[in-house]
Amino acid sequence: MKTLDASGDNPIVDLEAKYFVLGQLGGGGCGSVFAGFRREDLVPVAIKHIPKENLYCKQVCLNGKKFPTEVAIMLKLTAKKNDSVGTSAPVSILDWYDLGHELIVVMERPVPAIDLSTYIKLKRGSLQEGDAKNIMKQLVDAAIGLEKNGVFHRDIKPENILIEIGQSVPRVRVIDFGLSCLTKKGSFYSVFFGTEKYAPPEYCSSSVYRAGPSTVWQLGTVLYEMLHNQGFMTKRFLRKQLKISSGLGKNLKDFLQLCLEKEPKLRPTLTELQLHPWLRETSPPNPDKNT
Known part of the structure; x- marks a missing residue:
């Protein structure tokens, strides 16, 4: 599993190159979630946009590095599954992007x-x-x-x-x-x-x-x-x-x-x-x- 953040050349271009983005699945106080597919293999994904002001817990340390809390938790849980998507109850994280003003988290989307x-x-x-x-x-x-x-x-x-x-x-x-x-x-x-x-x-x-x-x-x-x-x-x-x-x-x-x-x-x-x-x-x- 490869994860990306704002240190890349252009994270939003990378996001659009890797994923088709479809309609909105839902939204709430934390952000909005959109349906999508990974272009290379058409794996269904959910793409969550979280404005920075809606991040309740900003950052935590994981393996000596700082991550947004939601990302750190999902990375920790996904690592326990040996990168195998869809093998346990918590949904897996596939990618994440820190755009400065918002955090984007790409997750598996179970269907149906x-x-x-x-x-x-x-x-x-x-x-x-x-x-x-x-x-x-x-x-x-x-x-x-x-x-x-x-x-x-x-x-x-x-x-x-x-x-x-x-x-x-x-x-x-x-x-x-x-x-x-x-x-x-x-x-x-x-x-x-x-x-x-x-x-x-x-x-x-x-x-x-x-x-x-x-x-x-x-x-x-x-x-x-x-x-x-x-x-x-x-x-x-x-x-x-x-x-x-x-x-x-x-x-x-x-x-x-x-x-x-x-x-x-x-x-x-x-x-x-x-x-x-x-x-x-x-x-x-x-x-x-x-x-």
């Missing part, structure tokens, strides 16, 4: 794929237990992988989870590391970067949170939305305006309640979640009534 929010809508607002379990198993595995690499995503939500739908078992991919950071075990944070409605209770009450318990909470909010045909909001859940359905299976309900435990010290670790009976049990084959 839709974000989890859209996937849930296509299933008429909620998923069958077996489908939700398959997705959650992959998410927990992905979160453990990030944790082992010292990466705190900070914004796990349905819009940042892609579902590859071109195979018999939907495959999870994790995207958007724009709010992520490199972390050490036991570190505390006092400034929240992420989507406020999914913020962990400890931040809402005391403005202090940690990576592991916060990630478990956000996984719980994702599972809640997969099962309940309504959006999640931490403050509404804490006020008991949102409730866990009584119709869920025993192990599933226990798993979700553990993730959404108000006290962070009582939430399981990611490894403990991985070993929970609900993820380990075999679901009976049920026809998908939502299709």
Whole structure:
């Protein structure tokens, strides 16, 4: 994998020479993302434009060199895959360009794929237990992988989870590391970067949170939305305006309640979640009534 920055002769000319740029895929507070293809082999790519003023965490050191934080995190995760694109949950970085006024990040673009929010809508607002379990198993595995690499995503939500739908078992991919950071075990944070409605209770009450318990909470909010045909909001859940359905299976309900435990010290670790009976049990084959 070759990465480029503003030290090249003309980075924008290089970008246009290497990639076809198509329509916009989406945008938000951090920047805009466009679809494209790599010219040499027509590999689908996503090209993210991030204005410099939208970079929350400016630079970090990786292997003795300074990189924009999002680039450093994606380079670190991609290096663990031996440069093999599409072999694990986090999408791979292919190139990056520092233009001074903006950062451009070129990533793989899984196709066909839709974000989890859209996937849930296509299933008429909620998923069958077996489908939700398959997705959650992959998410927990992905979160453990990030944790082992010292990466705190900070914004796990349905819009940042892609579902590859071109195979018999939907495959999870994790995207958007724009709010992520490199972390050490036991570190505390006092400034929240992420989507406020999914913020962990400890931040809402005391403005202090940690990576592991916060990630478990956000996984719980994702599972809640997969099962309940309504959006999640931490403050509404804490006020008991949102409730866990009584119709869920025993192990599933226990798993979700553990993730959404108000006290962070009582939430399981990611490894403990991985070993929970609900993820380990075999679901009976049920026809998908939502299709």
